[in-house]
Amino acid sequence: MRKVLELKLDSMSHFLSKTDFETIRKEVEEAKRTLLNGSGPGQEFRGWLDLPVTFDEDELNRILTCAKKIRSMANVLVVIGIGGSYLGTRAAVEALRPYFSSRKRMEIIYAGQTLSSQYLSELLFYLKNKEFAINVISKSGTTIEPAIAFRALNNLLKAKYGDEASKRVFVTSDRKKGALKKLANQQQYESFVIPDDIGGRFSVLTPVGLLPIAAMGISIKRLLAGAKAARNHYLNASYWKNDAMLYAAARNLLYRKEIPCEMLVNYEPKLNQLAEWWKQLFAESEGKDGKGLFVASASFSTDLHSLGQYIQEGRRLLFETVIQINEPQKDVLIEKEPSDFDGLNYLAGKTLDVVNKRAFEGTLMAHISGQVPNLILNLDKLDPYSLGYLFYFFELAVGISGYILGINPFNQPGVEQYKKNMFRLLDKPGIQ
C-alpha cells in the first residue's frame, strides 16, 4: 500500500549525509519530547496536538448542521478573518474545489483580511444582488481588519434581510471573553469556539476552519480522519521512520549550513494557497530572536519561467521542499495531430500528468546540479483525508523544528509592534 505522505531524502545525499542526520538526532528526539511533554515555552498552546482525537462529536454535528443551513440560505459565504482565521480555510477550499466556478456552486469570499478600501467597496457592491451569509472569525472581535469589515458587511446584511439578518451571521470566537462573543450572545447568533489552547495558525481543524470548509461541501470528517491517522503515526514512529522528525531535522541542518531560505514548491496550482498557510505556520512560529528560515513559495513549471533562472544560477541561499502528488484527480490525454505542426506528436498517447512528472524529475536533476538541496514530499492524492494528514504533518514538524531552533514556536510577540504604532497614529483611546 502506498503511503498517504512520504518524505523522500534520496535527493538530499549531495547535501546532507546520514551522519548529519545522526548528529542532530538527539536534538530532534529531545525537541519532540519537549513538545509532547509540555515542558517547553508556549506549552499552553498545544491543543492542536490532540484535536483530531478529542474533537467533540456533538460539536462536529452542529458544524455540519450549520454548514447545511448556510448552503440552503446563501449562494455566497463571506468569511471574515485574517491570518490563521482564514488561511487554513482558503488552503483547503482551493486545494479541493474545482478551479472554475459554476453558477450553481456555492461561492466563498474572504473579507477583513485587508484594509484595501477598493476591495471592501467592490465587495459591498457585489453582494447587493447575492444571497449571502457571514462567518466572522476573531478571538476578540476587535482585530481592526475583520472588525471594520464586519461592521460594514453586517450593516449591508441588516439592510437587506431586516430582522432575519441575525440568522445569517455565524460567529467563531473566544469561549467567553471579548466583544464578538458578547455580541453573539446579545444577538443570538449561532456561535462556535476557538479553543484557548490553540493559536490562530494551528486552528484550521477547529471550528475556525471546519465550519466554512464544510459549508463549501468538503468532508470535514475525512479531513479530521486524515489528521488523526497522521497523529497516530507521527507521535509514535521512531526517528528514521518519522518524516515529521526528519523534515524538522533536514531544515535545521540546512539552516546551520547557511542556507537561509526555504521555498515550498508544488506542481499543482491548487496547492498555492496551502503554501500561504504553510508560510504563516513556519514564518510566524520560527521567525524570532533573529533566527529562522525565510519562507517563500512557487508553483512549477509556471514559475520556472520566472524564478527558474534565479534558482538555477543565482545566489546560493535556497533549498526547496517540493510537494509532489502521485495521482491526479483528473488527467488529459495528448492527442495526435495529422500535421504535427507543433512537433508534439512524440507525446501523443501520453497524458499531461506524465509530462508534468517528467518536468518535476528534470527540474529536480537540474536544481541539484545547481547546488539547490531538494526535499521531496510525496502526497499520494489530493483529497480531504490526505490534506488533513498534511496539515497535521506540518503542524507537528514546526513544533519540533521550532524547539530545535531554540525559540518558542507558539507565540508571536513581533506582530504587535506595528499595531501599536498604527493605533497611536489613529488616536485610539487609551493608546499612548
Added chain:
Amino acid sequence: MRKVLELKLDSMSHFLSKTDFETIRKEVEEAKRTLLNGSGPGQEFRGWLDLPVTFDEDELNRILTCAKKIRSMANVLVVIGIGGSYLGTRAAVEALRPYFSSRKRMEIIYAGQTLSSQYLSELLFYLKNKEFAINVISKSGTTIEPAIAFRALNNLLKAKYGDEASKRVFVTSDRKKGALKKLANQQQYESFVIPDDIGGRFSVLTPVGLLPIAAMGISIKRLLAGAKAARNHYLNASYWKNDAMLYAAARNLLYRKEIPCEMLVNYEPKLNQLAEWWKQLFAESEGKDGKGLFVASASFSTDLHSLGQYIQEGRRLLFETVIQINEPQKDVLIEKEPSDFDGLNYLAGKTLDVVNKRAFEGTLMAHISGQVPNLILNLDKLDPYSLGYLFYFFELAVGISGYILGINPFNQPGVEQYKKNMFRLLDKPGIQ
C-alpha cells in the same frame, strides 16, 4: 502637481547614507550609459527602451480593432502563454479591473502556464458552454506548456465552431520563424508580432500584453502614454533626480551590505500580480553567475498576520520595497455604531483608506526599528497611465541594476537546463 511615481528615500537614512549613494554614483551612471549606448552584454535585446515612442500607429489600431472583435464574439478570452507571455497582462488586468466579476463582464482565463492536468481538464469542461476566443502567445510555438494547451483548446474550439473556429484564434508570435507563425499563415489566423529585440519579461507593452489588455477594456493608449512619460523623464534626469537610477543604486548598495532578499510589498491586493511580473523581471534578469537579490512579495496588512513576525524579529536578511498608492479609486466611510460593541467608534467619520495609510506608516516605523530597510515607491493613482509609467520604471531600473551587478540582464541561460532533462525523459526525438 504630484508626481506619477516617486521614490522616497527618507526612511533609508538609518541604513544608507548620502555618502553611500555618492560612492556608487559613478557605477550607476556608467551602467545607464552602457544600457543606452548598447555597449553591454545583451544589447541586442533593448527594443523595449524605445517602444513607447516607436510603436506603430497602424499596428496599435489593428490591436484595438481586434480587441473589439474579441469582445463582440466572446465572453471568455483564453490567453495561452507562460512567463513573460502572460505575467504582464495578468498584472495589468488584475491591477485595473474590479475584484469581483459580474456576469456581463468579459472574463480572461490563462492557460498553457502550467502542466497541471487538473487545471486543463477543468478548463476544457468549463469552456464547453462559453463563447470563447483564444490568444496564443509564443515566440516559437513549441514551448511545451502553451503548445499542449493550444492543441487541446484549439480542438475544442474547432469542435464547437467548425469552420468559424479560425476566426477566434489570435496569434502573437515571431515575425517570420517558428511553428506558430507557420500555422497562423496556413490557417489565416489574425496574427501579431513579438519583436526580435524584446525578451519575454520586457514584452508587456508589445502585442503580447497590449492585445489581451485591450480586450479586457483597459486603455492601452493611456498605458503607452504613461510609459512614454516615464521614458522621457528617466532617460534624461540626472542621478539625484532620477528614481530609476536611485532605486538601482539602493538595491545594489543593500546587496553589498549582505542583505540578500528584497520583498515587494503593497497595501492594495490588486497589485499582487504586478509583484509576480516584477519577480520575473528581477529574478530572471539578475539571478545568474551566483549573484542577485532573491525576490519575494507580500500584501499588507494581510501578510503582517503571517509573515509579519518574521519580518519584525526573524533573521535579518530582508529589505522591503513598498508600493504605496496615494489616492484610492474607491473608499469606504467607517460609520458610527450606537452600541460601539467593537470599540471602533473612534474611527467613525474616517475612511478605510485612512486606516490603511496609518497601517502603512505604523509598519514602516516598526520595521525600521526592527532593522529592515524600507524603500517607498509612491504611486499617485492606480490607473492605466500610472501603471504604464511603473512598468517602464522597473524595466529601466533592472537594466541599470543588472549592469551594476556585472551580469547580462537580458539573457536567461539557466532556464534551459530543466527543459533538456525533461525532454530526455520524455524521449523527445533529437534530444540525447
